[in-house]
Amino acid sequence: MDIYKQILEKASKGKKQLCVLLDPDKLTHADTQNITFVAQDAGIDCFFIGGSLFTSDKIDETIISVKERSTIPVVIFPGNVLQISSHADAILFLSLISGRNAEMLIGKHVIAAPYIREAGMEVIPTGYMLVDGGKQTAVSYMSNSLPIPYDKNDIAMCTALAGEMLGLKLIYMDAGSGAEKNISLSMVEKVKTNIKIPLVIGGGICDAYTAKDIFNAGADILVIGNAVENNSSLIYDIMQIIK
Numbered sequence: 001m002d003i004y005k006q007i008l009e010k011a012s013k014g015k016k017q018l019c020v021l022l023d024p025d026k027l028t029h030a031d032t033q034n035i036t037f038v039a040q041d042a043g044i045d046c047f048f049i050g051g052s053l054f055t056s057d058k059i060d061e062t063i064i065s066v067k068e069r070s071t072i073p074v075v076i077f078p079g080n081v082l083q084i085s086s087h088a089d090a091i092l093f094l095s096l097i098s099g100r101n102a103e104m105l106i107g108k109h110v111i112a113a114p115y116i117r118e119a120g121m122e123v124i125p126t127g128y129m130l131v132d133g134g135k136q137t138a139v140s141y142m143s144n145s146l147p148i149p150y151d152k153n154d155i156a157m158c159t160a161l162a163g164e165m166l167g168l169k170l171i172y173m174d175a176g177s178g179a180e181k182n183i184s185l186s187m188v189e190k191v192k193t194n195i196k197i198p199l200v201i202g203g204g205i206c207d208a209y210t211a212k213d214i215f216n217a218g219a220d221i222l223v224i225g226n227a228v229e230n231n232s233s234l235i236y237d238i239m240q241i242i243k
């Protein structure tokens with residue numbers, strides 16, 4: 001299964017995509033089962049699995065549980081180098097290009113690279129951009145990096161463009177899990193009109209209306225975590241919009 005190829009093909013046809021983020025640290029086994037059932041039934045495009053900090057080692061069992069109940073690709077969205085699992089189909093190889101912390105741009109990657117190769121999963125080089133969503137996020141704190149200011153569309157656009165020029169395959173702009181404000185529509189539009197690679201948007205998206213607006217502004221892929229944990233039927237509402 002070439003997951004990036006699938007993403008690219010759908011994006012090139014203008015087909016919008018939904019990824020549901022599962023944080024193994026926050027979900028009970030029953031939560032994971034319920035979300036997996038709904039996601040499979042609704043036909044989402046993929047699962048992202050990860051979190052800024054795990055306090056228990058549940059990544060393998062979560063992926064196995066998802067895979068027992070669904071055929072949807074599972075992609076690791078790693079919060080740190082411990083979040084690698086050979087049970088996943090792919091991993092977002094994240095470079096935190098909004099920050100200036102060398103460890104998050106290349107340092108951790110050197111440590112993780114041989115383990116990822118050993119695990120044998122597809123690697124998707126991803127330019128990860130934190131954007132201010134109204135409160136300090138766990139990612140910003142844990143990565144010791146500043147987000148791009150909420151209203152600085154030009155900085156976001158130039159950062160994404162540089163990421164594309166460096167050869168990254170996806171741009172993922174994230175206001176952070178549980179953000180008070182999702183990324184502005186004008187920023188999404190500004191970035192989308194200046195890059196050719198697929199654009200992923202996440203952080204603080206809580207309802208289908210907002211999802212629709214962000215898709216219309218140019219997002220190819222939306223990532224929803226918190227809101228789905230609280231109300232899994234939101235998956236159906238967003239898939240309805242996509243269809």
Ligand code: 1GP
Pocket residue numbers: 021174175176177178179201202203204205223224225226227
């Ligand atoms: C966080 O983009 C993801 O990294 C999803 O955010 O949990 O707020 O949906 P939410």
